Amino acid sequence: xxxxxxxxxxxxxxxxxxxxxxxxxxxxxxxxxxxxxxxxxxxxxxxxxxxxxxxxxxxxxxxxxxxxxxxxxxxxxxxxxxxxxxxxxxxxxxxxxxxxxxxxxxxxxxxxxxxxxxxxxxxxxxxxxxxxxxxxxxxxxxxxxxxxxxxxxxxxxxxxxxxxxxxxxxxxxxxxxxxxxxxxxxxxxxxxxxxxxxxxxxxxxxxxxxxxxxxxxxxxxxxxxxxxxxxxxxxxxxxxxxxxxxxxxxxxxxxxxxxxxxxxxxxxxxxxxxxxxxxxxxxxxxxxxx
Numbered sequence: 001x002x003x004x005x006x007x008x009x010x011x012x013x014x015x016x017x018x019x020x021x022x023x024x025x026x027x028x029x030x031x032x033x034x035x036x037x038x039x040x041x042x043x044x045x046x047x048x049x050x051x052x053x054x055x056x057x058x059x060x061x062x063x064x065x066x067x068x069x070x071x072x073x074x075x076x077x078x079x080x081x082x083x084x085x086x087x088x089x090x091x092x093x094x095x096x097x098x099x100x101x102x103x104x105x106x107x108x109x110x111x112x113x114x115x116x117x118x119x120x121x122x123x124x125x126x127x128x129x130x131x132x133x134x135x136x137x138x139x140x141x142x143x144x145x146x147x148x149x150x151x152x153x154x155x156x157x158x159x160x161x162x163x164x165x166x167x168x169x170x171x172x173x174x175x176x177x178x179x180x181x182x183x184x185x186x187x188x189x190x191x192x193x194x195x196x197x198x199x200x201x202x203x204x205x206x207x208x209x210x211x212x213x214x215x216x217x218x219x220x221x222x223x224x225x226x227x228x229x230x231x232x233x234x235x236x237x238x239x240x241x242x243x244x245x246x247x248x249x250x251x252x253x254x255x256x257x258x259x260x261x262x263x264x265x266x267x268x269x270x271x272x273x274x275x276x277x278x279x280x281x282x283x284x285x286x287x288x289x290x
Contacts (some may be wrong), residue, residue, distance in 0.1 A: 004064070012058050015100040015252070019159060022103070024048060038271050041106055043113035050113040052077060056270035064098045064273065070105075071241075073267055075215045078239045085112055111191055169200050177289030178279050183269025185279045187287035192260045195232065201260055214264035216240040218280060221246035223262035240265065243280055250281050256288060 016037065018211060020027045023039055030036040035058040041050030050201035059066040072085060092104050175187040188211070190201040195212040200223050205214045233251075235244030263280045272279070 004137055005060070008061065008064055010098060011063055013064075015102060015122075019102055019106075023106070026176070030273075035059075036271065036273060039106055039107045041113060043110070043117040048113075050074075050076070050114060050116045052109055053269070053271070054106065054109060055104075055273070057273065060232060062165060063100045067093045068102065068105075071273075073215070073273065075213075075267070075272065082239055083264070085109065088112070110212060129175040131227075157255050168197070169204055172201060172204065173287065173290065175283055175290060178283055180275065181270040181278060182278075183270065183272055184266045185276075185283045186264050187283035188264070189264045189287045190260050191258055193258050195223070200221075202262070211264050213266070214266045215267035216243070217262055218243040218247055218252055218265070219260060219262040220244055220253050222257045224250070240276070240280075243277065246277055247280060247284055250284055251288075254285070254288060259288070261287065 012035065015027075019039070020029075020036075026040045028038045028040075030038050035164060036055065037058070038053060038055045040051060040053055044052040052072060055071045055073065057069040059069060061068075062068055070089065072082065074090070084138070086242055088108055089105050096104065107290055170190045170192055172188055172190045175189070177184050179185075179187040186207065188205055190197075190199060192198050202219070205217070216238045216241055218236065218238050221233060223232040224230075233248060235248040237244040247263065251259070252259065261284050263283050265276070
């Protein structure tokens, strides 16, 4: 057993060395100890139109027994595009079980980007990919989870007047940004009592160029329906897999209702791994408590 662990470790070392020599500066070691790597992939060398960042974590069982854990990052990569690409990567893994597959993954992604560049797809909004948030180095807002107090929960349960019109735009509160390794997270909150208000608030937020340019705008809402004694709730990942569900789960734990929380993330080019979920939740929690 030990020999196979050693063999796997050696296979990983060999693969990483090969990739770093093939891809040069585009290949980056995020964390040697945790085996986290990142590669920037684009459709061509001279003037790339489509670029994407692939982050991989190599678990101890890779390549013989476990697949790499990966994340695809690009502001334009949403919905259908994301699903199709993820399916292609899964397929490559299944077809090459037990083998080193990172090179195949990178070249598959490059193929997709080249197809995009050659097809009639409009170019991605470059402003979105380069806009870096530098107004606030919000490091002093990095807070760890603390148990929430009972009176804070009471404060969280927004009471919205019965007479409020469906169409009325609720007040929107913006939380303090959190910045970590050039990624910035900021939460926005609004009291809502109907799904139409949710839509109004989202539309209003997207009117803000900075929010519209975020890599991800993750949101979740919970509305309590008095007559049915049930919750109307939903969430959206916006390309950050599972983030919306985690945000909704946080709101359920805190027992908040009649509220919409949106967390914007501006990606700064350095992958954060699981820390990004901590920042999304901390942002949301802070804005709820405020």
